[in-house]
Amino acid sequence: MKKVKLVIYDREFLELSYDWLNNTELRAFTLSPEVTREEQNIFFTSLEKRSDYKIWGIEYNNVKIGACGFKYIKSEQAELWCYIGNSSFWGKGLGRYILNEMFRRSKSLNINEIYLHVSKYNIRAIKLYESCGFLKIKEENDLVLMEKNMVECIFFNEKYELNHGLPVNSSSLFLSQEFIDFQCNIQGKVAERFSLIEKSSKRVIAQLVLSTLDGKVWSSPVTGAFGGLDGVSGIKSEEIELMFDKVCHWLKVMYPVEKIVIKLPPDCYCDNVSQKVANSLFRTGWALDSFDLNYHLNVKDDVSCFRKGIGSSKKNRINKLDRTNAVFECEVLNFEDSYNVIKMNREAQGYPMTMDxxxxxxxxxxxxxxxxxxxxxxxxxxxxxSICLLLNYNYIYVFYWGEHPEYRKESPIEKLAQGIYEFAINNNIDVIDIGTSTENSTPNQGLMSFKESLGCSISSKLTFCKVYYNEKN
Structure with a gap:
């Protein structure tokens, strides 16, 4: 995982910057003039009082590698600048991570339009900026001016307005602004946010976030079990179709789009919007990319409801664990120990951990x-x-779980499932999502049988895609 952080620009960064900017190659690419130490000190001293200039140091895995910032901040507009001064980190693909973090900072500074100047000979940087949504505005004296609007209206008619760049406001973890920013920063992805607004009431009736690593393949969610459209109750199919049509058109104009993938929630999510989205995508020509089977437990008022759904052998094993003083623990202190048990379980079965x-x-x-x-x-x-995610106030998702290989014969996973069920009852959670038992639509019969033996219900989980073929073909 690339750990890029923007941190306080202190005097240690100042000293390093003096050395970095004496590199003639870097100075040529960053269009930076030569500076003396005295000029640097005057600049550094002035930073505290300046409202038109923001600067951060860049760290990668706790190593100071460069600096970035905004200058000429005025009227929701600013010029972006950035450089990696430590040449050992050139060509490592860190630029996208830095830009994503700067985009996040721009929101808190109320900067809605970002521009920059880059040498026309710096082809690598120009390609990076374009893949992050910057447009070439003009070229003059070997300099290319590029701009990116963080918030803009990209479509309107008498009833609706479609905005690009507004922050998303979702109660679902995978669709929340904080989770999207977090994952984009880790993975180096660019996320584009769209909001459909009803003009008469001025309310946001739907929001959609699509992300990409290369500008070609776009997806919802950024990462996670599912994404899709976050819409108000009662949203109309025509509104869903309008939004997807205009969003896809905008992406095609702005990026070299080849494919868009929408991974919808399972039916058990019960948001009353995803089913409409599935219907709209199907009717408007999107292809069904995968049809997965998702397993869940509907939580009732008493743990006896869980026990009724499992066989007598499982009840006996849970009772035996009770007699040996095995207990369910919901206030875990050492998280890494829990992770390591799950890791051992997966490795013993030949499955790697998808996250370290x-x-x-x-x-x-x-x-x-x-x-x-x-x-x-x-x-x-x-x-x-187990490691679980509270996706919203009444829905918990079992992200990972597993047994210590030495104790598999006792099947402690069954008592763990019962404990999670009790936790759900005590916390007014309605659904425990235990995840899919298919991969790209292909069934894993062992997983299916195990989850069904726990009393799980099955719901469909659909992924749609839209492919744009190269016109030259």
């Missing part, structure tokens, strides 16, 4: 109220663990 511990830890630190760890513990030993 540092990535899970970052997710936990940034979303402490959304990430929950649960264990089955006996005499201080973890028999089974």
């Amino acid at each position: 511990w540092s990535s899970i830890e970052a997710l936990t630190v940034n979303f402490p109220s959304r990430v929950r760890y649960f264990n089955i513990v006996r005499s201080g030993v973890i028999l089974a663990s």
Whole structure:
């Protein structure tokens, strides 16, 4: 995971900048003049009082590598500048991560239009800026002026207005602004945000976020089990279709789009919007990319409802664990120990972890109220663990779970499932999403049988795609 951070620009960065900007190659690409130490000190001293200039140091894995900022900040407009001064980190693909973090900072500074100047000979930088949504405005004296609007109206008629760039406001974790920014920064993706506004009431009736790594393949969600359209209850099919049509058109104008992928929530999510989206996409020519089977538990008022849904052998194993003083733990202190049990379980079955511990830890630190760890513990030993995500107030998603390989014969995962069910009852959660048992539509019969034996219900989970063929072909 690339850990790029924008940090306070201190005197250590100032000293490094003096050395970096004495590199003639860097100075040529950044269009920077030669400066003396005295001029640098005057500049640094002035920063505290300036409202038209913001600067940050850039760190990569805690190593100081460069600087970036906004200048000429005025009337929601600013010029972006950025450089990696440490040449050891050139060509590492860090530029996109830095730009994404700067886009996030621009929102807090109320900057809606960003422009920059770049040498026409700096082809790599120009391609990066274009892939992040900048447009070439003009070329003069070997300099290219490029601009990016952070908020703009891209379509309107007598009833609706479609805006690009407004922050999203969703109660669902995967569609929230904070989660999108977090994942884009980690993965180096660019996210474009769209909001459909009803002009008469001035209310946002739908929002859609699409992200990309290369400008060619776009997807919702940025990452996660599902994404799709976040819309108000009662949204009309014609409004959904209008939004997707205009968003796709805008993306095609702005980027070299080849494919757009929409991974919808499973039917058990019960948001009353996704089914309409599926119908609209199907009727307007989108292809069904995958049809997956998702498993979930509908939470009733008492844990006896869970026990009724499982067989007698599973009840007996849970009772036996109870007699050996195995307990369900919902206030976990050492998260990494839980992760390691799950990792051992997956490795023993030949499945790698899709996220390393540092990535899970970052997710936990940034979303402490959304990430929950649960264990089955006996005499201080973890028999089974799970990492769950509270996607909204009444829906929990089992992100990972697994048994310690040494205790698989006791099936502690069954007692863990019962414990999560009890937790859901106590926290007014209606649905426990245990995830798919198919991969790209292909069934995993072992997983399907196991989840069905826990009393899970099945719901469909659809992914749609739209492919744009190269006109030359």
